[in-house]
Amino acid sequence: MTALQEAPAEKANASPPPQRKNRFRRDRSLLLMVIPAVVLLVVFNYVPMFGTATAFQNYSIYAGFLHSPWVGLETFRMLFSDPLFWHSLENTLVLSLVQLVFYFPIPIALAMLLHSVLNTKIRTFVQSVVYLPHFFSWVLAVTIFQQMLGGAGALNQFLRGHGLATWDIMTNPDTFKILITSQVVWKEAGWGIIVFLAALAAIDQQLYEAAAADGAGRWRRMWHITLPGIRGVIVLMLVLRLGNVLTVGFEQLLIQRDAVGREAAEVLDTYAYYYGVVNANFSLGAAASLFKGVFSLVLILAANKIAHLMGEDGLYRR
Amino acid sequence: MTTATAKTKVKVNARPNWEEPPTPAGQAGKGLILAVVVAVVAVPLWMVVLTSLSTQGAVNEAGGMVLVPGGITFEAYRQIFTNQLVMHSLLVSLGITIVGTVISMVVTILAAYGLSRQNSWAHRPILLTLVVTMFFSGGLIPTFLVVSALGGYDAYWSLILPTAVSVFNILVVRAFFANTSQDLIDAAHIDGAGDWRTLWSIVLPTSRAVTAVVALFYAVGYWNTFFNALLFLPDNQKWPLQMVIYTYTLQGNAMPGTGQNTTGQYFGTQQIAPLAIQMAVVTLTLIPILLVYPFVQRHFAKGVLLGAIKG
Numbered sequence: 020m021t022a023l024q025e026a027p028a029e030k031a032n033a034s035p036p037p038q039r040k041n042r043f044r045r046d047r048s049l050l051l052m053v054i055p056a057v058v059l060l061v062v063f064n065y066v067p068m069f070g071t072a073t074a075f076q077n078y079s080i081y082a083g084f085l086h087s088p089w090v091g092l093e094t095f096r097m098l099f100s101d102p103l104f105w106h107s108l109e110n111t112l113v114l115s116l117v118q119l120v121f122y123f124p125i126p127i128a129l130a131m132l133l134h135s136v137l138n139t140k141i142r143t144f145v146q147s148v149v150y151l152p153h154f155f156s157w158v159l160a161v162t163i164f165q166q167m168l169g170g171a172g173a174l175n176q177f178l179r180g181h182g183l184a185t186w187d188i189m190t191n192p193d194t195f196k197i198l199i200t201s202q203v204v205w206k207e208a209g210w211g212i213i214v215f216l217a218a219l220a221a222i223d224q225q226l227y228e229a230a231a232a233d234g235a236g237r238w239r240r241m242w243h244i245t246l247p248g249i250r251g252v253i254v255l256m257l258v259l260r261l262g263n264v265l266t267v268g269f270e271q272l273l274i275q276r277d278a279v280g281r282e283a284a285e286v287l288d289t290y291a292y293y294y295g296v297v298n299a300n301f302s303l304g305a306a307a308s309l310f311k312g313v314f315s316l317v318l319i320l321a322a323n324k325i326a327h328l329m330g331e332d333g334l335y336r337r
Numbered sequence: 338m339t340t341a342t343a344k345t346k347v348k349v350n351a352r353p354n355w356e357e358p359p360t361p362a363g364q365a366g367k368g369l370i371l372a373v374v375v376a377v378v379a380v381p382l383w384m385v386v387l388t389s390l391s392t393q394g395a396v397n398e399a400g401g402m403v404l405v406p407g408g409i410t411f412e413a414y415r416q417i418f419t420n421q422l423v424m425h426s427l428l429v430s431l432g433i434t435i436v437g438t439v440i441s442m443v444v445t446i447l448a449a450y451g452l453s454r455q456n457s458w459a460h461r462p463i464l465l466t467l468v469v470t471m472f473f474s475g476g477l478i479p480t481f482l483v484v485s486a487l488g489g490y491d492a493y494w495s496l497i498l499p500t501a502v503s504v505f506n507i508l509v510v511r512a513f514f515a516n517t518s519q520d521l522i523d524a525a526h527i528d529g530a531g532d533w534r535t536l537w538s539i540v541l542p543t544s545r546a547v548t549a550v551v552a553l554f555y556a557v558g559y560w561n562t563f564f565n566a567l568l569f570l571p572d573n574q575k576w577p578l579q580m581v582i583y584t585y586t587l588q589g590n591a592m593p594g595t596g597q598n599t600t601g602q603y604f605g606t607q608q609i610a611p612l613a614i615q616m617a618v619v620t621l622t623l624i625p626i627l628l629v630y631p632f633v634q635r636h637f638a639k640g641v642l643l644g645a646i647k648g
């Protein structure tokens with residue numbers, strides 16, 4: 020994160036670094052403060068990271084990690100020969116792509132629209148309403164969608180009431196990816212505008228004034244000042260999105276998977292969950308998770324490299 | 338500083354004189370889009386709350402979710418407040434949220450301060466150790482096996498400890514702490530305050546905005562906890578609210594003690610529609626969020642942005 024960079028002003032203030040041993044003694048209490056966080060992360064993040072080794076075992080819950088037989092790449096051979104795994108990978112990628120096209124631009128457009136509203140009261144009101152769904156759980160959001168668009172939901176009551184054909188969006192596998200994306204838009208697009216609003220506010224107003232004096236209309240000002248002004252943030256958000264291409268709302272899909280069937284709704288995370296936990300095939304589930312973890316890491320590094328080539332900071336500086 | 342500019346910008350309320358006056362069509366378009374955006378969020382929430390307050394007659398007349406107020410009754414709330422399962426899950430959710438948020442905040446604030454001092458011993462490698470977990474994780478299965486091996490199955494702590502630390506939140510708070518004037522901290526040290534005292538008396542009181550926002554993030558996370566409960570808590574006597582909503586509203590199973598049948602159809606003799614009861618439980622999970630939200634909302638930008646786009 021960019022937060023890792025120290026402010027240069029602090030560096031100037033700091034006293035010359037004392038001896039190593041003295042620094043350790045001086046900073047004892049600081050180190051003590053870090054211990055709880057480090058312990059929790061070691062136990063619940065690092066130990067499981069090494070636990071991915073179960074992917075190379077034929078893990079049995081009775082034998083445990085230490086006594087389960089090692090099988091090398093056998094689990095991965097099984098994984099890659101499972102058509103459902105490839106199907107869930109395809110679903111994951113398609114969902115990511117649909118969200119990139121139909122979700123990603125919305126917070127940017129909404130932020131620009133809201134930024135152009137001068138009335139502070141209206142702005143604050145709209146902001147407080149659209150931020151709200153971000154704080155709901157997926158269970159809640161999907162419940163609300165079901166009550167609005169489901170077979171017995173408000174939309175179909177209206178259609179039935181007017182003698183029109185009903186339309187159960189919640190259980191239709193063909194439109195499922197659009198449904199998932201619109202849920203993401205409903206829940207997260209409002210919250211997504213925060214970063215862009217700040218970037219917009221940071222653009223130097225004199226640029227606009229100068230451009231207007233030179234005869235640029237509002238659309239040309241948007242194209243030549245506003246968009247370049249928030250380019251860095253857009254690229255940063257894209258890098259984060261690309262790094263998460265294989266992560267598409269696990270809870271969101273998990274709770275809707277049974278309504279539309281696994282053909283349409285199985286993604287890598289739910290695949291790992293159903294094989295690993297529900298069917299107790301731990302090694303296969305761990306292999307699917309490891310596949311996802313490694314590829315996500317590669318993707319985020321690659322996306323960051325592209326950002327650097329475009330002359331932006333991306334996630335970290337070179 | 339980004340936040341400072343954002344603040345002064347909000348106060349500018351007049352159109353600068355070099356800007357062309359808005360066209361009526363443009364203004365109308367903007368207004369329409371904003372109205373639709375607000376309605377898309379607000380109308381469903383309104384219908385959820387209204388349905389939970391509606392009589393059986395009003396629900397039947399509407400054919401389900403109620404948009405226009407008809408008969409109003411608190412019967413659904415009377416029923417859920419006497420329902421052992423719902424009340425117990427409410428207590429579980431509140432308990433998890435309170436205990437979890439306290440643990441998370443203590444761990445986060447300590448780690449953030451411990452890593453925020455310039456030149457402190459080994460702070461860079463430790464920071465790197467934390468950040469790695471943001472980009473690579475062991476995944477679901479190994480985490481499940483580790484938590485189970487530690488006795489987390491069927492135990493409440495499995496909803497708290499595995500998710501207690503968010504490295505992102507530590508970075509946000511740390512960025513804020515690092516901005517505390519070094520002179521102020523040096524002065525405290527000269528006056529004999531140790532690091533603990535400095536954190537408590539100097540740094541924390543000047544960081545209320547960011548700690549409020551981060552506490553809200555943690556609290557909402559615990560309040561919304563669902564998957565860990567699905568994973569680790571097999572017994573519905575230990576479920577938090579989200580599991581109750583998932584099982585009895587989303588999946589439409591009959592809720593014990595409400596006389597509701599499995600298909601979600603209405604009992605002719607019931608005084609209250611099952612839908613109203615379901616929506617009352619949904620409303621119950623909305624209330625704490627709506628209560629806390631107004632107090633923290635004005636700090637959002639501060640809390641989020643400092644970590645996200647500083648520099």
